[in-house]
Amino acid sequence: MSDPLxxxxxxxxxxxxxxxxxxxxxxxxxxxxxxxTVARLEERLGVRLFHRTTRSQGLxxxxxxxYERCLRALGELRxxxxxxxxxxxxxxxxxxxxxxxxxxxRCVAPILRDLARAHPKLELDLSFNDRLVDLLEDGFxxxxxxxxxxxxxxxxxxxxxxxxxxxxxxCASPAYLRKHGTPRTxxxxxxxxxxxxxxxxxxxxxxxxxxxxxxxELLPRSRLRFDxxxxxxDAAVAGMGxxxxxxxxxxxxxxxxxxxxxxxxxxxxCFDIHALWPTSPHLPVRVRVAIDALAAKLPGSVK
Numbered sequence: 548m549s550d551p552l553x554x555x556x557x558x559x560x561x562x563x564x565x566x567x568x569x570x571x572x573x574x575x576x577x578x579x580x581x582x583x584t585v586a587r588l589e590e591r592l593g594v595r596l597f598h599r600t601t602r603s604q605g606l607x608x609x610x611x612x613x614y615e616r617c618l619r620a621l622g623e624l625r626x627x628x629x630x631x632x633x634x635x636x637x638x639x640x641x642x643x644x645x646x647x648x649x650x651x652x653r654c655v656a657p658i659l660r661d662l663a664r665a666h667p668k669l670e671l672d673l674s675f676n677d678r679l680v681d682l683l684e685d686g687f688x689x690x691x692x693x694x695x696x697x698x699x700x701x702x703x704x705x706x707x708x709x710x711x712x713x714x715x716x717x718c719a720s721p722a723y724l725r726k727h728g729t730p731r732t733x734x735x736x737x738x739x740x741x742x743x744x745x746x747x748x749x750x751x752x753x754x755x756x757x758x759x760x761x762x763x764e765l766l767p768r769s770r771l772r773f774d775x776x777x778x779x780x781d782a783a784v785a786g787m788g789x790x791x792x793x794x795x796x797x798x799x800x801x802x803x804x805x806x807x808x809x810x811x812x813x814x815x816x817c818f819d820i821h822a823l824w825p826t827s828p829h830l831p832v833r834v835r836v837a838i839d840a841l842a843a844k845l846p847g848s849v850k
Contacts, residue, residue, distance in 0.1 A: 557570065557574065557576075558614070558617065559618065563709055595607050596609060606760075618709065621842075626836075626840055638666040638669050640669070641672055643687045644659065644671070644672070644687065645689075645690045646674070647677050648675040649775075649796070658840055659671055683825060694818060706824055708822050709819050710842040711845030712820060713819075716810075717790070718797055718801070719786075719788065719809060723787070723789070724807060724809070733763060736789065737767060739789050740788035740789065742769060742783055744779060753765045769788070777796070793818075
């Protein structure tokens with residue numbers, strides 16, 4: 548019986564390092580060894596995980612799905628290791644964490660509350676702020692950031708780890724769809740009212756990933772423009788138009804049939820969620836346990 552984890556760590560490193568060459572350097576392997584390991588994994592799975600060109604490697608849709616599952620599996624393993632280790636080293640002291648307001652309140656804080664409940668000597672100091680804080684200057688142990696299509700610039704003195712995903716989807720209320728019809732293609736969006744997210748005076752485009760690794764950017768017409776995702780969701784529930792929102796935000800409304808996801812045949816864009824912390828040869832156990840718990844439990848999509 549083959550080892551189901553064989554090649555998985557190399558595959559994950561290739562994704563997170565941004566290519567086979569960078570992964571080979573981090574793993575102290577040759578680029579050829581990394582490529583062969585990924586090729587064997589693809590052969591075993593019967594799918595292509597990467598789009599390969601002479602200049603870059605990008606995940607296929609199958610590769611993205613498999614990567615998400617691998618990340619969660621490795622997160623669970625690390626969390627298990629951390630729990631064993633916590634029996635030797637006590638999880639105690641103050642943990643200062645900065646996170647985006649809405650994502651932090653809905654997704655991150657419940658996980659850290661459970662961690663504090665499990666470790667009575669752990670103190671939480673949580674900051675909810677959408678600005679890019681200076682982790683070192685502001686004295687945080689850990690920062691959570693949603694990373695857009697341009698990638699993450701961790702900066703000097705910081706270590707980063709991908710701990711989750713924010714999958715985007717187009718949705719609307721059943722009443723709106725009954726009145727205006729359900730769009731079946733991206734081109735059909737131009738005939739609909741939309742509710743758009745605006746930040747710093749700029750309306751953000753809706754992005755849809757393509758097979759070649761690029762994104763289609765759309766700026767559909769809109770009468771309503773808000774700088775708050777929860778307000779956009781409320782307007783969508785009220786039947787004011789289509790909205791492009793994170794799956795984790797709308798999952799309760801979808802379950803309660805207040806919103807319906809549309810264009811589900813198209814792949815949804817994923818924004819990566821990264822944890823950043825000060826680089827140190829001796830990471831405090833409270834920080835390590837928190838990172839592993841987030842990697843194992845942060846949501847990636849509507850179930």
